[in-house]
């Protein structure tokens with residue numbers, strides 16, 4: 001339906017409703033204006049009350065990706081050296097036949113496990129990951145990928161403690177009298193939470209922010225605790241100890257609804273406020289104020305973010321933070337409890353994949369560099385990358401690039417734009433964006449699910465994941481006759497198999513509600529999905545798998561040569577690395593004035609940041625917005641963003657977190673010096 005006045009090109013413009021499936025907690029409802037088949041404006045719609053008509057600046061500019069100079073428009077095969085980015089256009093048929101031939105050859109010569117599919121959250125939509133792609137990998141018997149680059153430690157903790165019980169949604173934040181934002185900056189990721197936090201503050205709620213940086217929310221908080229990266233577990237255990245030893249622990253709740261409280265109390269016992277504060281480099285009085293405030297306020301809400309998981313103690317930090325409401329007795333009231341990812345709340349099991357996961361080799365995605373350069377049983381001979389850009393997003397960039405440069409490695413990259421990874425591909429396949437196809441957008445901050453529809457035709461010869469993986473399945477003889485074929489078919493097939501009334505609600509154009517409602521109260525409307533429906537505060541399996549056991553602290557990896565902790569938080573410019581191709585102002589390394597003065601650096605200087613793994617050249621921004629001893633470079637940079645074509649991941653080892661096999665991005669320890677004197 002034409003809804004806007006005619007633009008100068010003439011002819012009517014239309015506004016089309018869709019939804020954002022990108023890797024962001026909010027899953028906004030979108031109103032996209034299209035003119036002559038081209039997107040001319042992307043904005044929020046009123047369909048979803050959480051979106052409330054506005055969206056982030058990132059997606060408002062998404063048209064720059066759709067029509068930008070980096071967009072991939074047709075399949076191509078490499079004609080230059082790997083990494084140079086010289087390609088020759090080919091037809092889809094030629095490209096797919098080449099891939100099928102290499103798959104079959106790999107299976108014959110070194111086994112299907114020598115093929116490694118590699119993907120992450122380039123889209124969080126239900127259609128673009130774990131559908132026909134899963135069908136292909138499972139049925140062909142390739143290696144499996146542990147998708148652990150993000151959310152693995154918090155996911156492991158949440159699952160063990162609560163069985164992924166749905167958590168407090170944005171809409172209930174104004175009910176809280178105390179909000180603790182721990183390792184999360186919703187102003188950059190999950191922006192729709194901010195107005196709800198502000199409303200709570202207006203109604204008199206106290207705000208506490210625990211973050212090494214002084215973010216906008218931290219500056220407006222009642223208390224800000226700028227902890228050293230990696231010490232959150234000690235801080236949370238000190239709050240537990242404070243609750244237990246001052247009679248604030250809710251013993252009745254612990255008896256009725258939990259197991260393992262005594263073991264947690266035992267492990268928290270050594271963590272006095274003074275000891276934890278010294279270790280975390282924070283003011284002990286402020287930490288005690290936070291503990292007292294938490295003990296005495298209800299409803300109290302802890303928003304556990306992903307910043308606290310990206311280090312050697314990340315799983316235990318998430319365990320200790322998420323266990324707080326159980327010990328403090330904060331459940332059972334609206335606005336009380338915890339918020340973590342709600343991604344599993346819909347309980348969608350994807351029966352339509354039709355083949356169980358085989359017991360083939362499991363490769364942790366954080367070990368990509370190692371897998372490409374060291375694995376030999378069998379070696380990785382074929383790499384198929386989609387929905388991600390590992391050349392810049394996973395640890396140990398130097399080794400990843402060395403692996404990608406292997407002349408004997410056959411690499412396929414299925415992408416929307418020419419990423420840093422695609423430059424190393426043997427075959428590049430052009431992928432549709434979410435504006436060109438169907439998908440199911442599932443929020444993991446609020447709890448809602450919406451159907452995304454194509455608002456424009458595919459650009460160039462781009463094709464969807466469903467189309468291409470479905471066709472590869474068919475060409476390899478893996479598609480069964482009664483299975484859907486193509487994106488529209490798959491979307492309708494999935495729509496009919498979603499639990500409850502989700503499918504019919506989506507067909508009717510309304511937002512479906514989960515059985516427990518869109519704003520469940522923990523321990524009133526929802527309970528732990530654990531075997532005994534209790535909170536397991538001391539899961540024995542996690543105690544056995546963590547290197548030093550549960551609720552234990554592994555020391556800081558800093559050395560005299562590399563004393564600074566490098567963190568890489570989400571920025572307002574990219575969604576992970578999506579949109580990192582767009583021109584941006586000079587990327588800056590944030591450094592505390594005291595650290596700058598120690599090194600004779602001034603704001604705007606060109607610096608080299610380095611350790612034994614690599615180095616990054618960029619501009620320094622000297623400001624008190626970060627604690628002393630910690631520096632910050634944005635997540636999601638592309639190689640073009642820095643002066644020497646490396647990103648922060650070049651300084652990150654591929655060591656894994658204590659629980660969940662996650663990436664230890666914030667364990668990078670570095671030195672920074674002037675580039676002029678290097």
Ligand code: SF4
Nearest residue numbers: 020024027028056059
């Ligand atoms: S990235 Fe997040 S805030 Fe931006 S439009 Fe998508 S869901 Fe909304």
